[in-house]
Amino acid sequence: MARPARPHRSDVLIAVIGLLGGTVLSLLGLHMQTGRLLDAPLLALIPLAVMSGAELLRRSAPKTALVIGTLALVADQFTRGNLATLLMYTDLMYAAVLYGSPAAARRIPVVTFLITVAGAIGFLAWFRDAEALLFGIVIGLISFAPALTGVSVRNHRDAAETARLRADQTALLAEMDRVQAVTAERARMARELHDMVANHLSAIAIHSTAALSIDDPATSRDALGVIRENSVDGLAEMRRLIGLLRTGAADPEPSSSPTLGSLDALIEQHRTNATSSGLVCTLDDARTDPGRLPAPVELAAYRIVQESLTNALKHAAPGPVTVRLGLTGGRLTVEVGSVLGERPGPRAPGSGAGLIGMRERVALLGGEFEAGPVSTGGGPRIWQVRARLPVEEGRVKV
DSSP states (O other), X not given: OOOOSSOOHHHHHHHHHHHHHHHHHHHTTOOSOOSOSSOOGGGGHHHHHHHHHHHTTTTTSHHHHHHHHHHHHHHHTTSSOOHHHHHHHHHXXXXXXXXXXXXXHXXXXXXXXXXXXXXXXXXXXHHOSGGGHHHHHHHIIIIIHHHXXXXXXXXXXXXXXXXXXXXXXXXXXXHHHHHHHHHHHHHHHHHHHHHHHHHXXXXXHHHHHHHHHOOOHHHHHHHHHHHHHHHHHHHHHXXXXXXXXXXXXXXXXXXXXOOGGGHHHHHHHHHHHTGGGTEEEEEEEOXXXXXXXXXXXXXXXXXXXXXXXXXXXXXXXXXXXXXXXXXXXXXEEEEEEEEOSOOSSOOOOOOSHHHHHHXXXXXXXXXXXXXEEEOOSSSOOEXXXXXXXXXXXXXXXX
């Protein structure tokens, strides 16, 4: 703790009051002892003035103030003495423990206790009278008691400072948690919006482009039918998510979320959307035990398949689009492959947000994710998305 360069106002006030009070006592002839070496009344004002000056250092230089005060107290014993000098010394002892270094705060009470005990024993041995113990009590009241009070106040002060720092740290951690929670929720909402809308909008973009570029009433009618179907489905998905946001559901993955049981409908919808693109989508479910998996795992797997089919609709060359599911070693494997290459006809632009969303979903579940071109040994190169999701904990049989 940094010490002030100038005396504190309270220190100046203590010094002034002590000096004035001691002077008044001396003028009134109220002294603590008589028959000393320096018996002139005014000589007692010298230790008083020195002690008052030491009070100015009680906060900025407590150790130095205590040394000066001790010397002044010893000098005061050779004069008639002054009560104000004695009282100010107890304050210097208290301040040395309260404002001094941690080492001084530990050592001063011990030293003063030993001095008190040694003084009591010494005076008792010298006078051989039980009343000599009163000298030890006086020494304790002047030195040990203020030091002990300083230790108590310092401990309370340190405890209060620790509590304040802990409260500040707790508030900071709470704010960090709040920011992280808001960020995570925004990221989850972004993934949901993208996964729900991108598939439908991609189909709408491709078929609307086809309807505009091909001058055939039948083709345009079919394209408009697909556009209307995807528009209605996209609006339904949007209403579902908006309803969840308005009600503030506590469940992060609501029960109405799509599951792996809905993949057949998703594949059929993709077949309808991809008719004009020459894509043929198939589902290969190799799971020997197609029991119900934890809701976050099923939702993540469904969204990965949905986004992969959307990407195939936008970028894949004509050919098969294969969706494979497997469950081995407590992990659900999801693979989606499509032919890599150029294809004729309209295509929708991509932003790369789909791959980012899939990677985030897998990372949140502690799984593994890969996406990229794969060679098939002489056949056409394919773009494969592969995710492995842990499902051991929380699996539910149906």
